[in-house]
Amino acid sequence: MKKASIWMLSLAVCIACTQPEEPPTMDNIAEQYVKLMLEIGQYNADFVDAYYGPEEWRPDSKADSLPADDFISRANNLISQIQSVEGDKDRKFMLVKQLIAARTKVEMMNGKVYSFDEESKLLYDAEPPSFPESYFDSLLVDLEKVLPGEGKLADRYNEFVNQFIIPKDRLDTVFQTAIAEARKRTMSRYDLPENENFLLEYVTDKSWSGYNYYQGNSQSLIQINTDLPIKISRAIDLACHEGYPGHHVFNALLEQNLVNGKGWKEYSVYPLFSPQSLIAEGSANYGIDVAFPGEERVNYEKEVLFPLAGLDASLADTYYEVQGLIGKLSYAGNEAARKYLNDEISREEAADWLVKYQLNESERTLQRTRFFDQYRSYVINYNLGKDLVANYVESQGGTADNPEKRWEVFKELLSNPNTASTIK
Template sequence: MKKSFILVVLIASLFGCNSTTENNSTKTNQDVKNMTVQRNLNSIATDYVKLVLQAGQFDGDIVDAYYGPEELKPKALQEGASFPGDELSAKAEKLILELEALAPNAVPKDQQARKLMLEKQLLAIKTKINMLAGVKYSFDEEARLLYDAAPPKFELAYFDTLLTELNSLLPGEGTLSERYTDFTNQFIIPKDKLEIVFKTAIAEARKRTLTKITLPKNENFELEFVTDKAWSGYNYYQGNAQSLIQINTDLPIYISRAIDLAAHEGYPGHHVYNALLEQKLVNENQWMEFSVYQLFSPQSLIAEGSANYGIEVAFPGESRLTYEKEVLFPLAGLDVSKADLYYKVSELYGKLTYAGNEAARQYLNGMLTRDEAAKLMQRYQLYTPEKAVQRTRFIDKYRSYVINYNLGKDLVADYVISNGGTATNIDKRWQVFEELLSNPKTASMIAN
């Protein structure tokens, strides 16, 4: 008995020495996995928040909103501080490896989607850090790494077909672009009517949303009209279910944009999305990673896509046109006699948005100059020269982010419909839509 025990001890000691020798060798991915199996997912999420906030010190657009603990914020940068790209990228890679290393039984089943989304969010911040450090990606690579999506490609001939169809709808003489401008100019909201029209539209969108989705009792927003922006509307989520909604008045605003922006920026769009994430995932689940909204990330595809699809959710079918003809057109002092044609034109025109993606792809890939990209959008999106220039400013600033509006909407719509939220089952549509807004989701996670 004693000899056997000694032999076992010697064998165990021998294997222990071999293991120690191996552990002293260069760390591999497996080493990282062994070291992090015991690490809590919450701890990794907290380090992710710190990383995003630190990167956000060097690019003000990275952090769209933050409503987490003050102690997670980094110290103020010293004047003249250089961008620590290698350091931040290495931090992101380390966290990605730690997440991948978590054993299946270390993450509860109800948090598997959370883990997957956090991996993709980390890949996005690593990519953005690399971009800030000078790394160049193609349009499609950037879209995949930042937004977990593969943008479709369209031949310009597809848009020529749409333009031909649009040409047959528009009255008058002159070029298609001239007739489109002349026709749509009849539906511009007078500047002195903007506030009453937008407040009314947001109130209606809010009323319809609150009958289907329960939000915190204190939820609210402020509305501001601003100028000199690259976008038409923006929601600055403040935390605690509060938003600042800004509308850019640099260019004329058409009556259709009142409902569009009311739903997109407010209800059931960005304001509702952020309020639900804060309420359900941050406050109730204590999932700290959702306390920071990293703009250039898969979360934005869901945010923009659901905000655009949310317009149809809140104003389904003919109910939108009916409401606008009965309420918003009179408020704006606009003639309702051509409203039906205006919305037929608008629906067809909406299909041209992917032409903007093609302009962005070719411009960012160096295939078009800025002027050429602007002219392409003037041709295929019928933009005025001023609008085309504004859009190139947006592309310069936000790059492949443009895919989140149209591709995001299509993916969200497909997801909601495939899960039973059809046009004939409105209650189910709202139910699936709310579920999408309240849980970790990315493009690849909802794609059919």
């Protein structure tokens, strides 16, 4: 009996050894992906922007140094698995792009250097345009016509726009009012969870002007940086960008539609340096135009926000004409980042470029170069992202004269897997 028992045990072990492994599934891959992102995030504080998945998936320990080879190997293995399984092609395509970005970021954390354009392609699935200096010079000529006078154009510009700074004691009132209006306009179009909400905080010593930390369960923490004076135009900008129909709505819709609706757990983690960010930032910027199309924004600000801030609304039209021209110079910031990060110019030269072509004050150029250091090619997500989102929405019929369709296409974009190469 004893020999038979040993033989039976050996047979069982042998059979177990020859049993084929369970084939991978997209749900299993998604779980491995989430855990990998969370582990990478232990070595870079900015890497994981949001997580609201199972608590037991969080890592409980970390190595003393970055295990780059292990992370890269696991990312490559998951990419191979994705390509071998059946599943939603859009889901698979997006997850592969996210893993390529994660692999690239680990390589960079481990010391590998990519050019600005290579980094943009690998991290954000996008090819940023490049403009000659003469292009920005031509835009400055238009500004000269609107702001005539003596002295440097940057000085004249800042003297003019500094008339529109929100007094600190009115800042919260103006922002709360702007957010409430943006929320009202968005909620009239979208059926968001009843419990959706946000907490607004004012912070200092940051390289950015505003940030949304999505908490899950349709909750956000929105922070506004008050290091530098805030102008009236930033109220609607930040209300829409960080809140409605920007980051807060984007994350709430992904959670509602993909995580809860379809069970796609990979969307319970948001790795910042990934293609998801181009859609997130681009849609957040374009969302301003969706919520406040045409003259509606200027009219609302003149009638409501200017009086709340104690500002002279008679200059509002000129102010927004100037801001429109400044907006066309946004790609000058990308050029400064490209040259600076490619070691073609120094920090001081990058700051001078920003003063000349974005008319920044010296304090703001310091904040901007700090952003380049911390987030690198992430800068492309704001303007290139907006342009790609705008072109996509309008190509689907969501034009300015068809606001219903614009809201509809915009929601579809926010609620589904999308990356730069899928919306071209």
